[in-house]
Amino acid sequence: MPDTRIAELRVTPIAFYDPPLLNNAGCHQPFALRSIIEVETEGGVIGLGESYGTRAVLDGLAALAPLLPGLEVTDLNGLWAHARQAVRGGQEGYSGDERLLPRVVGAVEVALWDALGKTTGRRVCDLLGGQVRDEVPFSAYLFYKFAGHSGADPDDWGEVLTPEQLVDEARRFKELHGFDAIKLKAGILPPEEEIEGLRALRAAFPEAPLRIDPNGGWTVETTLRLLPQLEGLIEYLEDPTVGIEGNARVQAATDIPLATNMYVVHPSHLPANMAQDAFRVILSDHHYWGGLQASRELAKICEIWGLGLSMHSNSHLGISLAAMTHLAAATPNLTYDCDTHSPWQTDEVIEGGKLAFRNGRLRVPDGPGLGVTLDRTALARLHQNYLDAGITERDDATEMRKHWPDWQFGRPKF
DSSP states (O other), rough: OOBBBBEEEEEEEEEEEOBBBBTEEEEEEEEEEEEHHHHHHHSOOEEEEEOOHHHHHHHHHHHHHGGGTBBTOHHHHHHHHHHOOOOOOOOOOTTTOHHHHHHHHHHHHHHHHHHHHHHHHOHHHHTTTOOOOOOEEBBBEEOOOOOSSSSOOOOSSOHHHHHHHHHHHHHHHHHHHOOOSSSEESSSOHHHHOOOOOOOHHHOTTTOOOOEOOOTOOOOHHHHHHHHTTTTSEEEEEOOSSSSHHHHHTTTTTTTTTEESSSSGGGHHHHHHHHHHHHHHHEOOOHTSSHHHHHHHHHHHHHHHEEEEEEEEOOOHHHHHHHHHHHHHTTTTTTBBBBOOOOOOOOOOBSSSOOOOOOTTOOOOOOSBSSBBHHHHHHHHHHHHHHHHHOOOOHHHHHHTTTTTOOOOOOOOO
């Protein structure tokens, strides 16, 4: 077997077009930042990963890179040890408590699995314990949005700010990709208007599982007041208010499961969540839990404690989507359709273009490892985008004020 020791870690920051999608923190910028990770072994095999492209993650990866040569791709404990040395305590992330360390590890760890799979001729899902489902179900991820970015022409999706426009957006998602479940990103408009959007979706799609994500944008009092309108309408309520304690008060008042990708994002958050019965569904994300192995360990915890499990998404391209699909295919207790931003992205960095959903599902890509190949022409173009855009941090708030000058961030806001 070829030598599986790491010879080099290469990281290429990229920027790709992102529509003006709205969330509680503001509006997506014209470009989303990501990083493409290549781990080359001494045997000449290249494993691929994809992660965040913000300055802190790039700096952490740059500090880690010179520590990895000579490490076996199977030595995940060694990866964590070297990453701890490079990151030295980490930094706070967008939800307040999660550390930089797992994000740096997760970025590289996927590439190690890909390299191992390519070396051995095995798929990543097989290396993770074996495939338990032929297809992975994903949900239609609906956003309120502006017609176009500030100063730009309207995009192909147009404005979505009313219930009627929301239904049109959902109909297009279903026609293009066949999704069953529908998720609404909320916390932007007054809550009553967003619930009117949910009712319009229910009328248009009577059988579709619905979910809503206010991103912590509602107060406890507002959420408690709205619960009677949500009973029987949604399959879960994601991060309605701020923190474990606040959401525990909401969960105690309803049978609707509360889900989170904001307040249980690290193993240290799990004991408090269990003790207070705050969230009954965990939306995992291998990018910030520390990779695929850590996400499998989280899945086992959820199984033991009887928690539901699904998968969170941020703006991403095909390497991340392939990794998500392998992980979901090898996770027996995946209980809800996964999130993905993929339909919103028009750029791609893998050969052959975007992975195609069929009836709202993805099959595991064929071939060893992740089953995807880097398109180096596209990589060079998207890296040039990064250099030209001059963006190093995500800033939804400033982007939002280009459209609504008086807008102010609040969490909770309503």
